[in-house]
Amino acid sequence: MPRFSIIVPVFKVQGFLRECLDSVLGQSYPDFEVIAVDDRSPDSCPAILDGYAGRDARVRVLHLPENVGLGRARNAGLEQASGDYVLFLDSDDCYTPGLLAAVAARLEAGDDPDIVVFDHVRTHWWGRGGRSTAADLLAAAGTGTFSVREKPEYLHLFLVAWNKAYRRDFFLKHGLRYAPGLYEDAPVTYRSMVLADRVACLERIGVEYRQRRQGAITRTPGRRHFDIFPQYEGLFRFVEARPDLEWARPLLFERALDHMLFVLAREDRVRPADRPDFYREIRSFHTRHVPEGGFALPDGWRGQEMRLLATAPYASYAVARGLREVRRVAGAGKRRVTRAASQRAQRAWYAVRSRLPLDPDLAVYSAFSHRGVLGDPAAIHAKAGEIAPHIKGVWVVQEDAVDTLPPGTDFVVPGSRRYHEVMARATYWVNNVNWPGTLAKRPGTVHVQTHQGTPLKYMAADLLTKPGARHGFDVPKMLWRADRWDYSLVANRHSELAWERAYPCHFTSLRTGSPRNDVLVNAGPQAGEAARARLGVPAGDTVVLYAPTRREYRRGGHVDRIDLARFARDLGPGHTLVVRLHPSLAQGTARGTGLADLHRRGVLIDATDEPRVEDVLLAADVLVTDYSALMFDYANLDRPIVIHADDWGAYVASRGAYFDITADAPGHVSRSYRELAWLFASGTWQDGESARLRAGFRERFCEFDDGLAAERVVRTLMLGERMPEPPGGVEPGGVGRVPAPAAPGAHSMR
Known part of the structure; x- marks a missing residue:
């Protein structure tokens, strides 16, 4: 039996799922299981999950037959859990390093409390946020345990599922389950907190809570936000049926109103047209569940809002809120007007x-x-x-x-x-x-x-x-x-x-x-001849295309990584060096580095201004590049590629990269000019290892290029016809993959 069961419900998060799972599987504390619940995700998430399960025995995948929503997906995972403690993690969030070890130590020190609550940090799409509002409470809790009846202020902790470790038998004993719909966290959080005899706090950031710019349902306006009312109705039915929890009713009532008013004020949740109805629902809830002895109003504007709920219709509330907003804007100063008259016209x-x-x-x-x-x-x-x-x-x-x-x-x-x-x-x-x-x-x-x-x-x-x-x-x-x-x-x-x-x-x-x-995939043996003739390539020459990308760490974006004249000379007779700079460098200082002069003197061919890069690729027998995206296109031709990565560390530090091209290269990698020259002098650039690396690269990055892309776009989006996905859209390297032709034999160096 593992110490922890970590339940990860998954739906349409393919861009974040690997980072989430890696943050769990990379924990220093190893005694856990991961139960990943595929909530019938329509993207690549199911395949990603199965891949992780195949590589790590700690990962189990539960594929649901239909989409049931976040709450019920958590319940499904709970049924499979066997750990002493259960943790829930949203699949677009991450654990911080060392979290599970810290939780395990806290559990041992607290003699296995019912709940351990830890901190989080919001990671906004534009950067990491600051301290959470729970930080001071968690720090004040010390190393002991407590009940909420003793310390009611701890009901103000963030009411989510993923900032807690629950003792599994406590969770099951009280029948804690997540209801369908939005705001499913609130009833379970509040029920568990008032039922727990011993709560422990861990003053440690455990979760990187990702605030996605779009995609989160809680930040999508609509009537679904009215789900908050049945969620709290269920909570209060439970509390009112438990006389032993009468002490908690005023606390929970104030928390419920605070949550509802928070949602009402958010423009990304309740549409303006729905606000009168939403406000009336809050008032109705207030009337049904206000404690007989009253409740403590919080200070400030929130307390004023709650006082209005007892007496004022929506129109009065809206006026009060509008006056408050006017004062806030006026105090912040006037906004600057920046649009010119021509733009307005x-x-x-x-x-x-x-x-x-x-x-x-x-x-x-x-x-x-x-x-x-x-x-x-x-x-x-x-x-x-x-x-x-x-x-x-x-x-x-x-x-x-x-x-x-x-x-x-x-x-x-x-x-x-x-x-x-x-x-x-x-x-x-x-x-x-x-x-x-x-x-x-x-x-x-x-x-x-x-x-x-x-x-x-x-x-x-x-x-x-x-x-x-x-x-x-x-x-x-x-x-x-x-x-x-x-x-x-x-x-x-x-x-x-x-x-x-x-x-x-x-x-x-x-x-x-x-x-x-499409033109590369469908190219015939003579496809590049017209471009070679237009560029002035001598008949029978092997064309070496050099296509560097720009550098953000250098002003102007251009860095001379190799001596072009020397490279052209070292290639020797029978070879033509063609250079194509990144489009952003075409009119920049890079053209003044001697490239134009070398072109005029016939040392090399400057193809930067060639309008169709596809023609330049077809004309080339081998591509030498650093980190240009042209390598992914050129791989369709199944011709050799050499990566010249003498400044990979500096490039990644300044620009960032989605993967290490020197480790997953489409061919041989040189890290100095000496190595680059040797690759060509020895013929290694086109050896069997080069072909093997290129094949793996093509399977991964030319996956959907089957020569029918443009037709697929026109028929699908403009004509409304159904057209099958490319063969690679089923499985990587799937049957039916159309291979691109190899380089013309007349241009081989063999």
Whole structure:
């Protein structure tokens, strides 16, 4: 029998589940079992849980046949528990290191009390919070045990399931179970606290309580928040049936009203239109359950609210609350007005056009901040032209990029009248970056976010821990704009999890593959010949593509990691070095480092300005990169990749990474120029080990790229047709996976 049973109910938390389980399984105290309850989660959570159970015997997974909600999922786990003590942990939260050892020591010192309560810290999506409101109470409790009747102030501890260790026989003896619906924690917390003869406190932060930006039901407005009333009705039926608990009624009554008024005041819970009804429910509860001898009103505004409940209708309460808010705002000072008159005029015109109905056959496209017909949006636009020609596509393009557009492209320039008209009436918005915040997305508009490849480096909300990398980026505004997304396209499970963490917004992940990679997956042996000829590659040469990414730890973003002239010389005759800088460096200081001169002298080919990166990849026989996302796309070609990671530590420290590319590489890794040169001089860059590493990398990161991504997007989202997921969407490496072709033999170094 283990000392602890840790029950983890799981539903739609695939981006956080591994971190949660790792925090438990990494505890220094080993005597525990984990009962993970899959509440019929529709994402990858069931597979993640089964993977952990297969690797660690302490993990047991209970797959429920239907979704039952958080409370009943906890009950289901409780039925399977065998530990002396039961702990509940929400699957998007984490234990702090050493928690279980500290709880075990506290239990031993307290001679196994009924309940041990420990502290927590709120981890907001923008950073870690400060001390909890329970910190002082926990500190004041000392090392002894007590009952709530002796110390009623401890009913003010945070009323959740996951900050306590319950003695299992105490929990079962009193029939403590979680009811369905929201606020299920409150009745169990209060019942257990007033029933416990011995409560112990542990002055230690045990849980990282994640405050997700979106996704938490308690922060989603709606009528479900009326669940709080039946929850407390059940608690008071229990108390009123127990004469021995009459002492607790005034305490619990005040706590119930405090909780209800707290919920009423939260705009992210009770909608303005529902507040009169919610207030009337509180008053009705007050009338039914007010103790005969009264109860102690708390100090301050909360006490005034409770006094109003006995006498005032909602209108009077709303006036009192409004006056208090006016005084608060006035005391805080005036807000600054920052919007310019031109922006107001543009918004006004956009609002006028938004009164017209949406055009069901209009799609608007943009890529790389309006730089042209590029990337995933271009692939989707082209496929729509083939199989959905009735859908008119209009591109948003910066004025200085108009000359680069293919003939016949319909376009608008940002800020123009037609731009606002098109944006207001288009049913489909397709982009690989965010649209400007000045555009309000209308109901019925379908926003498709394609992204710019598979993420290795931290993005969006994850950059909050990397102040240098997010310099110049307003992460909250970025996420506010991302709130408009309806669909997020992914090429692999890794991207699915990373985007859900980086963008804590409401959207649906679609396992489509990357549309721009269709041309790579479907490429024939001669696919790169046109690009090689356009670039000026001599016939028969082996093309070595060098594609470095930017560095946040260096001003301007560019760092010369290798001597390009030396590298081109060391490659020797029969080889052409092609260099493509990160798009953000195309117009920066990097072009003044000698790259242009080397290009003019024929030492190498500068392909930074080539509009279609796919053509450059097709032209290459081998990719040398550091941490560029191009490696994930290039892997579809099943051609050698070399990772040059001589500054991996500095890069991770400044930018952050979702995994260690030097440990899970798509090919050989060099950590110095000497090693890089040796890989090519010896031919090791294309040996059997390189092929083995690449195969594993492709299985993981080219999982959904089957050459039908653009068609899948158009048919699914624009034509409303059903189309099966890619073969890799069933299981990694599933039967039916379409392999990309190998490099043309004419360009081999063998």
